[in-house]
Amino acid sequence: MNQEARFKLVQARTELLFNQCFFGQLAMRLRLVEDETCQTMYTDGERIGYNPFFVLRLDSAAAQWAMCHEVLHCFPAGVFVDDGEDFGSRERADRAIVAEVGGALRTRRRRVPDVSQGPCHRCAH
Secondary structure (H helix, E strand, O other): OOHHHHHHHHHHHHHHHHHOHHHHHHHHOOEEEEOOOOOOEEEOOOEEEEOHHHHHOOOHHHHHHHHHHHHHOOOOHHHHOEOOEOOOOHHHHHHHHHHHHHHHHHHOOOOOOOOOOOOOOOOOO
């Protein structure tokens, strides 16, 4: 197990407890599981799987963003419905989650990192 990557995610969750307590509380309830078969990160509602090499490339803000992103995947898709529009696909729901996390972090005057290689569930879980 890569302790440095795990520590980075534990630190991101802790920071969220102080800066974004809603996300932090929810993130604390998800077990962290190292998974080198995954390109980035994923969640199944009980755990957050992560590729340690991906995590090591993230700075602190990006790690927090990634945790928020995964937490929001635990919500029913109905949370991301606007004006009766059904997102209907994982990609569209993922874009809605990206926008929601960005908005939440911006309202707290936090930097929103460039996550072009961010967690978008490139895993077969």
